[in-house]
Amino acid sequence: MARRVFASLALLAACGGALAQADGAALFAAHCQACHQPGAVGAPGIAPPLVGNIGRHAANEEGRRYLMRVALTGMIGSITVDGVRYTGNMPSFAVALSDAELAAVLRHVLAGYEKVADLAWLTPEQLAATRQAGGSPNETHKMRGRLPAGG
Ligand code: HEC
Structure with missing residues (x-):
């Protein structure tokens, strides 16, 4: 009996640890992969590739803010990636995911x-600040058009 209680406690502790440092791969599989596809390679007519596309925005401040913001606000408006036009909606994850999960x-x-090697800027605190700044999916689309690394 005592052993079983101990085992449950150990299990709880293990789950607590996993929750404390959200598992990005599991979150991607659960929330992003249906549209962006396994490996984030994208699918014409559904969602753009993230791989070979969004990393360039991690090199400057506006791009970093955009990357955090697009996940929070979502985005509406067509974009072109690798010559392919996408006109779908990127949903907002402001409600579904916490700052740590984002x-x-x-x-x-x-x-x-x-x-991308330097991700020191990508913290729950920065996501909280981006969340607080707010903004609409349309504004996020406009912001994308003004990025230093190109839209
Ligand atoms: C329902 C489908 C769908 C889901 C689910 C989804 N996305 Fe998207 N995502 C899109 C579409 C469509 C676009 C392009 C929106 C546009 O054309 O304005 C996009 C755009 C993006 C962009 C911007 C790409 C660029 O070139 O600027 C990022 C970053 C992104 N998504 C990340 C994510 C992440 C991270 C998740 C999971 C938390 C996710 N998406 C879940 C459909 C989806």
Whole structure:
């Protein structure tokens, strides 16, 4: 009996740890992959590739703000990636995901698929600040058009 209680406590502790540092790969599979596809390679007519695309925005401040913001506000308006036009809606994850989860899923894409080395800026605190700044999906689309690394 005592052993079983101990085992449950150990399990709870393990789950608590996993929640504390959100699992970006699992979050990507659950929330992003249906549209952006496994490996974030995208699918014409559904969602743009993230791999080979968004990493360039991680090199400057406006781009970083855009990357955090697009996940929070979502985006409406057509974009062109690698010569392919996408006109779908990127949903907002402001309600579904916490700041820590958003940081983890973006980290998964940027570090895992885009091999971005400097991600010290990508913290739950920065996501909280971006969340507070707000903005509409349309404004996020306009912001994309003004990015230093190109839209
Ligand atoms: C329902 C489908 C769908 C889901 C789910 C989805 N996206 Fe998107 N995403 C899109 C579409 C469509 C666009 C392009 C929007 C546009 O044309 O304005 C996009 C755009 C993006 C962009 C901007 C790409 C660029 O070239 O600027 C990023 C970053 C992104 N999504 C990340 C994510 C992440 C991270 C998740 C999971 C938390 C996710 N998306 C879930 C459909 C989706």
